[in-house]
Amino acid sequence: MNRPWFYMVGMMILLLVLIVVSLCMGIIPISANDFLHLTEEQERILYFIRLPRILVAISIGMALAIAGAVIQGVFGNPLADPGIMGVVSGASTGAVIAVALGLSSVSAYYMPSFAFIGALTALGITMSLSWYKGRMDPRILLLAGVAISMLLGALTSGILTLMNEYRLKEFLFWMVGSLEYRRWDHVLIALPSIAVGTAIIIALSKHLNILVMGEVEARAVGMNTNRYRMIFLVLSAMMTAISVCVGGSIGFVGLVVPHMVRLLVGPDHRIVIPASALGGACFVLLCDTLGRTLFHPVDVRVGIMTAVLGTPYFLFLLHRLKVKGGSL
Protein backbone atom coordinates (compact mmCIF):
# COMPACT_ATOMS: atom_id res chain seq x y z
CA MET A 1 0.00 0.00 0.00
CA ASN A 2 1.52 3.35 -0.96
CA ARG A 3 1.68 6.31 1.37
CA PRO A 4 -1.49 8.24 0.37
CA TRP A 5 -3.66 5.13 0.66
CA PHE A 6 -2.09 4.29 4.01
CA TYR A 7 -3.19 7.69 5.36
CA MET A 8 -6.63 7.42 3.75
CA VAL A 9 -7.30 4.07 5.40
CA GLY A 10 -5.94 5.49 8.66
CA MET A 11 -8.37 8.42 8.47
CA MET A 12 -11.27 6.07 7.70
CA ILE A 13 -10.47 4.01 10.80
CA LEU A 14 -10.10 7.19 12.85
CA LEU A 15 -13.49 8.42 11.64
CA LEU A 16 -15.16 5.13 12.61
CA VAL A 17 -13.54 5.27 16.05
CA LEU A 18 -14.66 8.89 16.48
CA ILE A 19 -18.22 7.98 15.49
CA VAL A 20 -18.35 5.22 18.10
CA VAL A 21 -16.76 7.43 20.78
CA SER A 22 -19.10 10.29 19.94
CA LEU A 23 -22.11 7.97 20.14
CA CYS A 24 -20.99 6.76 23.56
CA MET A 25 -20.08 10.09 25.15
CA GLY A 26 -22.48 12.69 26.47
CA ILE A 27 -24.56 13.70 29.47
CA ILE A 28 -25.82 10.16 29.62
CA PRO A 29 -22.82 7.94 28.84
CA ILE A 30 -23.51 4.78 26.89
CA SER A 31 -20.80 2.14 27.12
CA ALA A 32 -19.88 -0.20 24.29
CA ASN A 33 -21.52 -3.08 26.21
CA ASP A 34 -24.80 -1.17 26.38
CA PHE A 35 -25.07 -1.29 22.59
CA LEU A 36 -26.12 -4.92 22.84
CA HIS A 37 -29.01 -4.17 25.24
CA LEU A 38 -30.07 -0.56 24.71
CA THR A 39 -32.81 0.85 26.89
CA GLU A 40 -35.57 2.80 25.19
CA GLU A 41 -34.14 6.05 26.54
CA GLN A 42 -30.66 5.24 25.26
CA GLU A 43 -32.10 4.31 21.89
CA ARG A 44 -33.91 7.63 21.69
CA ILE A 45 -30.78 9.55 22.68
CA LEU A 46 -28.74 7.77 20.05
CA TYR A 47 -31.30 8.00 17.25
CA PHE A 48 -32.77 11.45 17.82
CA ILE A 49 -29.84 13.34 19.33
CA ARG A 50 -26.38 11.91 18.83
CA LEU A 51 -26.61 10.22 15.42
CA PRO A 52 -28.06 13.22 13.54
CA ARG A 53 -25.57 15.53 15.24
CA ILE A 54 -22.71 13.22 14.21
CA LEU A 55 -23.96 13.04 10.62
CA VAL A 56 -24.30 16.82 10.41
CA ALA A 57 -20.77 17.21 11.86
CA ILE A 58 -19.38 14.78 9.28
CA SER A 59 -21.22 16.47 6.40
CA ILE A 60 -20.09 19.94 7.41
CA GLY A 61 -16.52 18.80 7.97
CA MET A 62 -16.41 17.18 4.54
CA ALA A 63 -17.97 20.19 2.82
CA LEU A 64 -15.74 22.82 4.41
CA ALA A 65 -12.53 20.86 3.95
CA ILE A 66 -13.28 20.06 0.31
CA ALA A 67 -14.32 23.66 -0.36
CA GLY A 68 -11.02 24.78 1.17
CA ALA A 69 -8.96 22.32 -0.89
CA VAL A 70 -10.72 23.46 -4.07
CA ILE A 71 -10.30 27.17 -3.34
CA GLN A 72 -6.63 26.67 -2.49
CA GLY A 73 -6.23 24.82 -5.78
CA VAL A 74 -8.07 27.38 -7.89
CA PHE A 75 -6.11 30.30 -6.45
CA GLY A 76 -2.85 28.37 -6.21
CA ASN A 77 -2.64 29.70 -2.68
CA PRO A 78 -2.27 27.26 0.22
CA LEU A 79 -3.72 29.80 2.64
CA ALA A 80 -6.93 30.61 0.75
CA ASP A 81 -10.14 30.05 2.67
CA PRO A 82 -13.63 29.08 1.44
CA GLY A 83 -14.97 32.36 2.81
CA ILE A 84 -12.79 34.22 0.33
CA MET A 85 -15.63 34.94 -2.11
CA GLY A 86 -17.90 36.58 0.43
CA VAL A 87 -20.00 33.42 0.78
CA VAL A 88 -19.82 33.24 4.57
CA SER A 89 -20.55 36.95 4.98
CA GLY A 90 -23.46 36.60 2.56
CA ALA A 91 -24.83 33.70 4.57
CA SER A 92 -24.51 35.74 7.79
CA THR A 93 -26.38 38.65 6.27
CA GLY A 94 -29.11 36.29 5.04
CA ALA A 95 -29.38 34.69 8.47
CA VAL A 96 -29.52 38.01 10.31
CA ILE A 97 -32.30 39.19 8.03
CA ALA A 98 -34.28 36.02 8.84
CA VAL A 99 -33.74 36.61 12.56
CA ALA A 100 -34.57 40.33 12.34
CA LEU A 101 -37.83 39.59 10.54
CA GLY A 102 -38.72 37.10 13.27
CA LEU A 103 -38.92 34.28 10.72
CA SER A 104 -36.43 32.04 12.54
CA SER A 105 -38.94 31.46 15.32
CA VAL A 106 -41.68 30.55 12.80
CA SER A 107 -39.80 27.65 11.21
CA ALA A 108 -36.34 26.14 11.57
CA TYR A 109 -35.99 26.21 7.79
CA TYR A 110 -36.11 30.01 7.38
CA MET A 111 -32.65 30.77 8.72
CA PRO A 112 -30.81 28.17 6.59
CA SER A 113 -32.83 29.20 3.53
CA PHE A 114 -32.08 32.89 3.99
CA ALA A 115 -28.44 32.09 4.70
CA PHE A 116 -28.24 30.07 1.48
CA ILE A 117 -29.82 32.86 -0.58
CA GLY A 118 -27.45 35.36 1.03
CA ALA A 119 -24.43 33.18 0.23
CA LEU A 120 -25.43 32.75 -3.41
CA THR A 121 -26.17 36.46 -3.81
CA ALA A 122 -22.73 37.34 -2.44
CA LEU A 123 -21.12 34.78 -4.75
CA GLY A 124 -23.01 36.16 -7.76
CA ILE A 125 -21.95 39.75 -7.03
CA THR A 126 -18.30 38.77 -6.43
CA MET A 127 -18.12 36.74 -9.61
CA SER A 128 -19.77 39.33 -11.80
CA LEU A 129 -17.35 41.97 -10.49
CA SER A 130 -14.37 39.81 -11.47
CA TRP A 131 -15.61 39.23 -15.01
CA TYR A 132 -13.76 41.33 -17.57
CA LYS A 133 -13.71 40.95 -21.35
CA GLY A 134 -15.11 37.43 -21.22
CA ARG A 135 -12.56 36.18 -18.69
CA MET A 136 -12.54 35.86 -14.95
CA ASP A 137 -9.55 37.44 -13.26
CA PRO A 138 -8.69 35.52 -10.05
CA ARG A 139 -6.91 38.52 -8.53
CA ILE A 140 -9.97 40.74 -8.98
CA LEU A 141 -12.12 37.91 -7.65
CA LEU A 142 -10.08 37.86 -4.43
CA LEU A 143 -10.28 41.62 -3.98
CA ALA A 144 -13.97 41.73 -4.88
CA GLY A 145 -14.56 38.95 -2.32
CA VAL A 146 -12.82 40.99 0.39
CA ALA A 147 -14.78 44.13 -0.52
CA ILE A 148 -18.14 42.33 -0.61
CA SER A 149 -17.37 40.56 2.70
CA MET A 150 -16.65 43.92 4.33
CA LEU A 151 -19.77 45.52 2.95
CA LEU A 152 -21.97 42.61 4.02
CA GLY A 153 -20.24 42.55 7.43
CA ALA A 154 -21.20 46.20 7.89
CA LEU A 155 -24.75 45.46 6.79
CA THR A 156 -24.99 42.55 9.26
CA SER A 157 -23.64 44.73 12.09
CA GLY A 158 -26.08 47.47 11.16
CA ILE A 159 -29.04 45.11 11.37
CA LEU A 160 -27.72 43.65 14.65
CA THR A 161 -27.70 47.07 16.32
CA LEU A 162 -31.43 47.36 15.64
CA MET A 163 -32.35 43.96 17.12
CA ASN A 164 -33.54 43.14 20.61
CA GLU A 165 -31.43 41.08 23.00
CA TYR A 166 -33.24 37.79 22.44
CA ARG A 167 -32.80 37.93 18.68
CA LEU A 168 -29.24 39.15 19.06
CA LYS A 169 -28.45 36.05 21.12
CA GLU A 170 -30.15 33.79 18.60
CA PHE A 171 -28.02 35.15 15.79
CA LEU A 172 -24.84 35.05 17.87
CA PHE A 173 -25.38 31.36 18.67
CA TRP A 174 -25.80 30.61 14.98
CA MET A 175 -22.81 32.71 14.01
CA VAL A 176 -20.25 31.03 16.27
CA GLY A 177 -21.12 27.74 14.64
CA SER A 178 -23.04 25.21 16.60
CA LEU A 179 -24.28 21.68 16.12
CA GLU A 180 -26.53 21.73 19.16
CA TYR A 181 -30.10 20.61 18.47
CA ARG A 182 -29.23 19.34 15.01
CA ARG A 183 -31.89 16.81 14.03
CA TRP A 184 -32.74 14.63 11.05
CA ASP A 185 -34.17 17.69 9.25
CA HIS A 186 -30.69 19.16 9.20
CA VAL A 187 -29.20 15.85 8.10
CA LEU A 188 -31.62 15.80 5.18
CA ILE A 189 -30.60 19.33 4.15
CA ALA A 190 -26.87 18.73 4.47
CA LEU A 191 -25.97 15.13 3.78
CA PRO A 192 -27.47 14.44 0.31
CA SER A 193 -26.42 17.78 -1.21
CA ILE A 194 -22.93 17.59 0.25
CA ALA A 195 -22.56 13.97 -0.84
CA VAL A 196 -23.52 14.90 -4.42
CA GLY A 197 -21.17 17.93 -4.37
CA THR A 198 -18.36 15.75 -3.04
CA ALA A 199 -18.89 13.15 -5.75
CA ILE A 200 -18.85 15.79 -8.52
CA ILE A 201 -15.69 17.44 -7.17
CA ILE A 202 -13.91 14.08 -6.82
CA ALA A 203 -14.89 13.23 -10.42
CA LEU A 204 -13.41 16.55 -11.63
CA SER A 205 -10.42 16.61 -9.29
CA LYS A 206 -7.80 15.83 -11.96
CA HIS A 207 -8.61 19.19 -13.59
CA LEU A 208 -7.61 20.97 -10.37
CA ASN A 209 -4.11 19.54 -10.84
CA ILE A 210 -3.92 21.45 -14.12
CA LEU A 211 -5.61 24.63 -12.88
CA VAL A 212 -3.20 24.88 -9.95
CA MET A 213 -0.26 25.19 -12.37
CA GLY A 214 -1.40 28.73 -13.17
CA GLU A 215 -3.38 30.38 -15.94
CA VAL A 216 -0.77 30.24 -18.73
CA GLU A 217 0.49 26.73 -17.94
CA ALA A 218 -3.06 25.38 -17.77
CA ARG A 219 -4.11 26.99 -21.05
CA ALA A 220 -0.87 25.89 -22.70
CA VAL A 221 -1.76 22.23 -22.15
CA GLY A 222 -5.27 22.77 -23.52
CA MET A 223 -7.48 23.58 -20.55
CA ASN A 224 -10.47 25.89 -20.78
CA THR A 225 -9.46 27.63 -17.55
CA ASN A 226 -12.43 29.94 -17.50
CA ARG A 227 -14.93 27.09 -17.56
CA TYR A 228 -13.22 24.96 -14.93
CA ARG A 229 -12.43 27.85 -12.61
CA MET A 230 -16.08 28.83 -12.71
CA ILE A 231 -17.28 25.25 -12.07
CA PHE A 232 -14.93 24.78 -9.12
CA LEU A 233 -15.70 28.16 -7.55
CA VAL A 234 -19.45 27.63 -7.77
CA LEU A 235 -19.20 24.08 -6.38
CA SER A 236 -17.00 25.09 -3.46
CA ALA A 237 -19.20 28.13 -2.71
CA MET A 238 -22.30 25.89 -2.70
CA MET A 239 -20.62 23.42 -0.36
CA THR A 240 -19.61 26.26 1.97
CA ALA A 241 -23.07 27.81 1.77
CA ILE A 242 -24.84 24.55 2.67
CA SER A 243 -22.56 23.90 5.63
CA VAL A 244 -22.83 27.50 6.89
CA CYS A 245 -26.63 27.27 6.64
CA VAL A 246 -26.76 24.13 8.72
CA GLY A 247 -23.96 24.73 11.22
CA GLY A 248 -23.27 28.45 11.19
CA SER A 249 -19.88 29.91 10.59
CA ILE A 250 -17.29 27.27 11.48
CA GLY A 251 -13.82 28.60 10.77
CA PHE A 252 -10.42 27.04 10.19
CA VAL A 253 -11.67 23.71 8.80
CA GLY A 254 -11.28 24.77 5.15
CA LEU A 255 -7.95 26.37 5.89
CA VAL A 256 -6.22 23.87 8.13
CA VAL A 257 -7.48 20.45 7.01
CA PRO A 258 -6.52 20.55 3.30
CA HIS A 259 -3.15 21.95 4.27
CA MET A 260 -2.48 19.13 6.74
CA VAL A 261 -3.75 16.60 4.21
CA ARG A 262 -1.32 17.87 1.54
CA LEU A 263 1.58 17.39 3.93
CA LEU A 264 0.51 13.78 4.40
CA VAL A 265 -0.64 12.64 0.95
CA GLY A 266 1.10 15.06 -1.44
CA PRO A 267 -0.36 17.61 -3.87
CA ASP A 268 -2.37 15.39 -6.26
CA HIS A 269 -5.99 16.58 -5.96
CA ARG A 270 -7.35 13.16 -6.92
CA ILE A 271 -6.10 12.11 -3.47
CA VAL A 272 -6.24 15.49 -1.69
CA ILE A 273 -10.01 15.89 -2.22
CA PRO A 274 -11.20 12.55 -0.78
CA ALA A 275 -8.54 12.75 1.93
CA SER A 276 -9.70 16.27 2.85
CA ALA A 277 -13.28 14.99 3.04
CA LEU A 278 -12.20 12.33 5.54
CA GLY A 279 -9.90 14.71 7.42
CA GLY A 280 -12.59 17.41 7.63
CA ALA A 281 -15.16 14.90 8.88
CA CYS A 282 -12.74 13.67 11.58
CA PHE A 283 -11.74 17.22 12.59
CA VAL A 284 -15.26 18.62 13.00
CA LEU A 285 -16.54 15.49 14.72
CA LEU A 286 -13.58 15.55 17.11
CA CYS A 287 -14.09 19.25 17.86
CA ASP A 288 -17.81 18.79 18.42
CA THR A 289 -17.37 15.73 20.64
CA LEU A 290 -14.70 17.48 22.73
CA GLY A 291 -16.79 20.65 22.88
CA ARG A 292 -19.84 18.93 24.26
CA THR A 293 -18.04 16.61 26.70
CA LEU A 294 -14.87 18.34 27.97
CA PHE A 295 -16.53 21.13 29.92
CA HIS A 296 -19.76 19.34 30.67
CA PRO A 297 -22.42 20.64 31.37
CA VAL A 298 -21.30 23.61 29.22
CA ASP A 299 -21.56 22.87 25.49
CA VAL A 300 -18.58 24.65 23.92
CA ARG A 301 -19.64 25.45 20.39
CA VAL A 302 -17.92 23.65 17.58
CA GLY A 303 -16.86 26.92 15.90
CA ILE A 304 -14.97 27.85 19.05
CA MET A 305 -13.34 24.42 19.26
CA THR A 306 -12.19 24.45 15.62
CA ALA A 307 -10.64 27.87 16.18
CA VAL A 308 -9.00 26.76 19.44
CA LEU A 309 -7.48 23.70 17.78
CA GLY A 310 -6.90 25.31 14.37
CA THR A 311 -5.18 28.52 15.44
CA PRO A 312 -2.09 26.88 16.97
CA TYR A 313 -1.57 24.88 13.78
CA PHE A 314 -1.97 28.00 11.67
CA LEU A 315 0.51 29.90 13.84
CA PHE A 316 2.90 26.98 13.59
CA LEU A 317 2.70 27.23 9.78
CA LEU A 318 3.41 30.95 9.89
CA HIS A 319 6.33 30.34 12.22
CA ARG A 320 7.70 27.69 9.88
CA LEU A 321 7.37 30.07 6.95
CA LYS A 322 9.20 32.76 8.90
CA VAL A 323 12.03 30.49 10.00
CA LYS A 324 12.50 28.25 7.00
CA GLY A 325 11.19 30.49 4.22
CA GLY A 326 10.06 28.89 0.99
CA SER A 327 6.58 27.65 0.36
CA LEU A 328 3.99 26.35 2.80
Add this chain to the structure above:
Amino acid sequence: MSDVVLCLEQVSVYRDGQPIVQEVTKDFYKGECIGIIGANGNGKTTLLKAIRQLLPYEGRIYGNGQDLAKQSDTFIAKTMSYMQQQVEIPYAFSAEEIVMTGRYAYQSWWDSESDEDRRIVEEVMAYTGVSHLKNYHLEQVSGGEKQRILLAKALAQETDIMLLDEPTSALDKGHSDDMFRFFQHLCKEGKTIITVVHDLELAAKYCSRLLLIGEHRVIADGTPKEVLRPEYIKRAFDMDTDVFRDERYGQLRIEIIPNKGRWQGD
Protein backbone atom coordinates in the same frame (compact mmCIF):
# COMPACT_ATOMS: atom_id res chain seq x y z
CA MET B 1 11.49 22.87 -46.16
CA SER B 2 8.39 23.68 -48.09
CA ASP B 3 5.69 22.60 -45.64
CA VAL B 4 4.13 25.65 -44.03
CA VAL B 5 3.10 24.69 -40.50
CA LEU B 6 2.30 28.15 -39.18
CA CYS B 7 1.10 31.19 -41.02
CA LEU B 8 0.63 34.71 -39.62
CA GLU B 9 -1.44 37.21 -41.59
CA GLN B 10 -1.34 40.87 -40.58
CA VAL B 11 -1.07 40.00 -36.88
CA SER B 12 -1.13 42.98 -34.52
CA VAL B 13 -1.50 43.14 -30.77
CA TYR B 14 -2.60 46.28 -28.97
CA ARG B 15 -2.67 47.08 -25.28
CA ASP B 16 -4.78 50.04 -24.17
CA GLY B 17 -4.82 51.22 -27.77
CA GLN B 18 -1.04 51.21 -28.02
CA PRO B 19 0.58 48.81 -30.50
CA ILE B 20 2.79 46.17 -28.88
CA VAL B 21 3.53 44.37 -32.11
CA GLN B 22 2.21 45.31 -35.54
CA GLU B 23 1.36 43.79 -38.88
CA VAL B 24 3.35 40.59 -38.78
CA THR B 25 2.81 38.51 -41.90
CA LYS B 26 5.06 35.47 -41.97
CA ASP B 27 5.11 31.78 -42.89
CA PHE B 28 6.97 29.28 -40.76
CA TYR B 29 8.10 25.95 -42.15
CA LYS B 30 8.55 22.44 -40.86
CA GLY B 31 11.98 21.85 -39.32
CA GLU B 32 12.86 25.51 -38.87
CA CYS B 33 14.47 26.79 -35.68
CA ILE B 34 13.37 30.42 -35.55
CA GLY B 35 14.85 32.85 -33.08
CA ILE B 36 12.89 35.99 -32.26
CA ILE B 37 15.35 38.68 -31.25
CA GLY B 38 15.03 42.32 -30.36
CA ALA B 39 15.33 44.83 -27.54
CA ASN B 40 13.22 44.57 -24.38
CA GLY B 41 9.67 45.83 -24.62
CA ASN B 42 9.30 45.46 -28.38
CA GLY B 43 6.77 42.68 -28.31
CA LYS B 44 8.71 39.40 -28.66
CA THR B 45 6.90 37.59 -25.84
CA THR B 46 3.64 39.26 -26.86
CA LEU B 47 3.98 37.88 -30.39
CA LEU B 48 4.67 34.40 -29.02
CA LYS B 49 1.65 34.60 -26.70
CA ALA B 50 -0.57 35.81 -29.52
CA ILE B 51 0.53 32.86 -31.67
CA ARG B 52 -0.39 30.54 -28.78
CA GLN B 53 -3.80 32.29 -28.54
CA LEU B 54 -3.05 33.51 -25.03
CA LEU B 55 -3.67 37.14 -25.97
CA PRO B 56 -6.31 38.80 -28.12
CA TYR B 57 -4.92 39.95 -31.48
CA GLU B 58 -5.97 41.33 -34.84
CA GLY B 59 -5.29 39.41 -38.03
CA ARG B 60 -5.24 35.68 -38.63
CA ILE B 61 -3.03 32.87 -37.41
CA TYR B 62 -3.19 29.48 -39.13
CA GLY B 63 -1.68 26.39 -37.52
CA ASN B 64 -1.54 23.24 -39.63
CA GLY B 65 -3.90 24.98 -42.07
CA GLN B 66 -6.58 25.86 -39.51
CA ASP B 67 -7.56 29.32 -38.29
CA LEU B 68 -6.52 28.94 -34.65
CA ALA B 69 -8.95 31.57 -33.37
CA LYS B 70 -11.78 29.22 -34.31
CA GLN B 71 -10.24 26.06 -32.86
CA SER B 72 -10.78 24.41 -29.49
CA ASP B 73 -8.27 24.62 -26.65
CA THR B 74 -7.53 20.94 -27.17
CA PHE B 75 -6.79 21.35 -30.89
CA ILE B 76 -4.40 24.23 -30.21
CA ALA B 77 -2.65 22.28 -27.43
CA LYS B 78 -2.12 19.40 -29.84
CA THR B 79 -0.79 21.78 -32.51
CA MET B 80 1.65 23.84 -30.48
CA SER B 81 3.28 23.65 -27.08
CA TYR B 82 4.32 26.71 -25.13
CA MET B 83 7.07 27.05 -22.59
CA GLN B 84 7.03 30.10 -20.34
CA GLN B 85 10.08 32.04 -19.32
CA GLN B 86 9.42 31.47 -15.63
CA VAL B 87 7.18 28.92 -14.01
CA GLU B 88 6.23 28.90 -10.35
CA ILE B 89 4.17 25.92 -9.24
CA PRO B 90 2.63 26.49 -5.81
CA TYR B 91 2.48 22.90 -4.61
CA ALA B 92 5.14 20.20 -4.49
CA PHE B 93 4.23 18.25 -7.64
CA SER B 94 6.89 15.83 -8.79
CA ALA B 95 8.70 16.27 -12.11
CA GLU B 96 6.82 13.28 -13.49
CA GLU B 97 3.44 14.76 -12.51
CA ILE B 98 4.38 18.05 -14.14
CA VAL B 99 5.46 16.36 -17.38
CA MET B 100 2.22 14.34 -17.30
CA THR B 101 0.20 17.57 -17.48
CA GLY B 102 1.47 17.81 -21.06
CA ARG B 103 -0.84 14.88 -21.88
CA TYR B 104 -3.97 16.73 -20.67
CA ALA B 105 -5.27 17.48 -24.17
CA TYR B 106 -5.21 13.78 -25.03
CA GLN B 107 -7.42 12.73 -22.12
CA SER B 108 -11.20 12.97 -21.88
CA TRP B 109 -12.59 14.99 -18.97
CA TRP B 110 -13.29 11.99 -16.76
CA ASP B 111 -10.23 9.90 -17.68
CA SER B 112 -6.96 9.64 -15.86
CA GLU B 113 -3.69 9.00 -17.66
CA SER B 114 -3.53 5.95 -19.93
CA ASP B 115 -0.66 3.50 -20.39
CA GLU B 116 0.11 5.34 -23.62
CA ASP B 117 0.42 8.64 -21.67
CA ARG B 118 2.72 7.00 -19.14
CA ARG B 119 4.88 5.54 -21.91
CA ILE B 120 5.21 8.92 -23.65
CA VAL B 121 6.07 10.71 -20.39
CA GLU B 122 8.74 8.12 -19.68
CA GLU B 123 10.13 8.52 -23.20
CA VAL B 124 10.30 12.32 -23.24
CA MET B 125 11.86 12.38 -19.77
CA ALA B 126 14.53 9.96 -20.95
CA TYR B 127 14.96 12.02 -24.12
CA THR B 128 15.60 15.23 -22.19
CA GLY B 129 17.73 13.40 -19.62
CA VAL B 130 15.55 13.94 -16.56
CA SER B 131 14.31 10.40 -15.87
CA HIS B 132 16.33 10.24 -12.67
CA LEU B 133 14.53 13.36 -11.39
CA LYS B 134 11.02 12.04 -11.80
CA ASN B 135 10.22 12.05 -8.08
CA TYR B 136 11.86 15.41 -7.39
CA HIS B 137 10.03 18.72 -7.00
CA LEU B 138 10.99 21.74 -9.09
CA GLU B 139 12.37 23.40 -5.95
CA GLN B 140 14.83 20.53 -5.50
CA VAL B 141 16.45 20.68 -8.94
CA SER B 142 18.88 23.09 -10.60
CA GLY B 143 17.84 25.77 -13.10
CA GLY B 144 19.06 23.68 -16.04
CA GLU B 145 17.22 20.59 -14.84
CA LYS B 146 14.04 22.60 -14.27
CA GLN B 147 14.13 23.86 -17.86
CA ARG B 148 14.66 20.32 -19.16
CA ILE B 149 11.67 19.08 -17.12
CA LEU B 150 9.52 21.86 -18.58
CA LEU B 151 10.84 21.04 -22.04
CA ALA B 152 9.87 17.40 -21.47
CA LYS B 153 6.38 18.62 -20.61
CA ALA B 154 6.21 20.56 -23.87
CA LEU B 155 7.47 17.48 -25.76
CA ALA B 156 4.84 15.31 -24.07
CA GLN B 157 2.24 17.39 -25.91
CA GLU B 158 3.55 15.84 -29.16
CA THR B 159 3.10 19.01 -31.17
CA ASP B 160 4.64 19.95 -34.50
CA ILE B 161 5.27 23.49 -33.29
CA MET B 162 7.04 24.49 -30.08
CA LEU B 163 6.92 28.07 -28.80
CA LEU B 164 9.63 28.79 -26.25
CA ASP B 165 9.90 32.08 -24.36
CA GLU B 166 13.52 32.69 -23.40
CA PRO B 167 14.13 29.07 -22.41
CA THR B 168 17.74 29.78 -21.46
CA SER B 169 17.30 33.03 -19.55
CA ALA B 170 18.09 31.37 -16.21
CA LEU B 171 20.91 29.19 -17.54
CA ASP B 172 24.65 29.64 -17.68
CA LYS B 173 26.47 29.71 -21.02
CA GLY B 174 27.25 25.99 -21.07
CA HIS B 175 23.71 24.89 -20.27
CA SER B 176 22.28 27.40 -22.75
CA ASP B 177 24.49 25.96 -25.46
CA ASP B 178 23.40 22.39 -24.59
CA MET B 179 19.75 23.44 -24.67
CA PHE B 180 20.02 25.04 -28.12
CA ARG B 181 21.93 22.07 -29.48
CA PHE B 182 19.00 19.97 -28.33
CA PHE B 183 16.58 22.33 -30.10
CA GLN B 184 18.60 21.93 -33.28
CA HIS B 185 18.28 18.18 -32.92
CA LEU B 186 14.50 18.45 -32.44
CA CYS B 187 14.21 20.57 -35.59
CA LYS B 188 16.13 17.97 -37.58
CA GLU B 189 13.48 15.50 -36.44
CA GLY B 190 10.79 17.71 -37.95
CA LYS B 191 9.68 20.03 -35.14
CA THR B 192 9.32 23.72 -35.78
CA ILE B 193 10.71 25.75 -32.90
CA ILE B 194 10.04 29.43 -32.42
CA THR B 195 12.01 30.80 -29.51
CA VAL B 196 12.57 34.21 -28.01
CA VAL B 197 16.28 34.59 -27.39
CA HIS B 198 18.38 37.42 -25.99
CA ASP B 199 21.85 36.10 -26.69
CA LEU B 200 22.46 37.12 -30.29
CA GLU B 201 25.51 34.92 -30.73
CA LEU B 202 23.63 31.89 -29.43
CA ALA B 203 20.80 32.70 -31.83
CA ALA B 204 23.29 33.05 -34.71
CA LYS B 205 24.92 29.73 -33.84
CA TYR B 206 21.82 27.54 -33.61
CA CYS B 207 18.82 29.18 -35.28
CA SER B 208 18.20 28.56 -38.95
CA ARG B 209 16.21 31.76 -39.22
CA LEU B 210 15.96 34.95 -37.20
CA LEU B 211 13.16 37.45 -36.85
CA LEU B 212 14.43 40.80 -35.63
CA ILE B 213 11.79 42.88 -33.91
CA GLY B 214 12.25 46.60 -33.43
CA GLU B 215 9.92 49.57 -33.34
CA HIS B 216 7.15 47.03 -32.56
CA ARG B 217 7.37 45.31 -35.94
CA VAL B 218 9.54 42.81 -37.77
CA ILE B 219 12.41 44.77 -39.26
CA ALA B 220 14.44 41.86 -40.60
CA ASP B 221 13.77 38.22 -41.38
CA GLY B 222 16.22 35.71 -42.77
CA THR B 223 19.28 33.64 -41.96
CA PRO B 224 21.45 34.84 -39.06
CA LYS B 225 23.94 36.26 -41.55
CA GLU B 226 21.23 38.24 -43.31
CA VAL B 227 19.64 39.59 -40.13
CA LEU B 228 22.58 40.24 -37.85
CA ARG B 229 23.88 43.26 -39.71
CA PRO B 230 25.10 46.34 -37.85
CA GLU B 231 22.48 48.61 -39.44
CA TYR B 232 19.58 46.36 -38.36
CA ILE B 233 21.03 45.87 -34.91
CA LYS B 234 21.43 49.64 -34.59
CA ARG B 235 17.77 50.09 -35.52
CA ALA B 236 16.49 47.43 -33.13
CA PHE B 237 18.80 47.87 -30.15
CA ASP B 238 20.08 51.40 -30.63
CA MET B 239 23.68 50.27 -30.34
CA ASP B 240 26.67 50.25 -32.61
CA THR B 241 28.14 46.85 -33.22
CA ASP B 242 30.86 45.17 -35.14
CA VAL B 243 29.68 41.87 -36.60
CA PHE B 244 32.37 39.53 -37.86
CA ARG B 245 32.98 35.88 -38.49
CA ASP B 246 35.23 34.10 -36.02
CA GLU B 247 37.29 32.00 -38.39
CA ARG B 248 38.44 29.51 -35.71
CA TYR B 249 34.91 28.24 -35.07
CA GLY B 250 33.05 29.61 -38.07
CA GLN B 251 30.68 31.55 -35.78
CA LEU B 252 29.28 35.04 -36.01
CA ARG B 253 30.57 37.34 -33.28
CA ILE B 254 28.90 40.57 -32.27
CA GLU B 255 31.00 43.13 -30.49
CA ILE B 256 29.32 46.19 -29.02
CA ILE B 257 31.11 49.45 -29.75
CA PRO B 258 30.86 51.75 -26.71
CA ASN B 259 28.27 54.36 -27.52
CA LYS B 260 28.48 57.60 -25.61
CA GLY B 261 25.23 59.01 -24.30
CA ARG B 262 23.31 55.73 -24.37
CA TRP B 263 22.91 55.74 -20.60
CA GLN B 264 22.28 58.68 -18.34
CA GLY B 265 25.50 59.74 -16.68
CA ASP B 266 27.76 58.46 -19.48
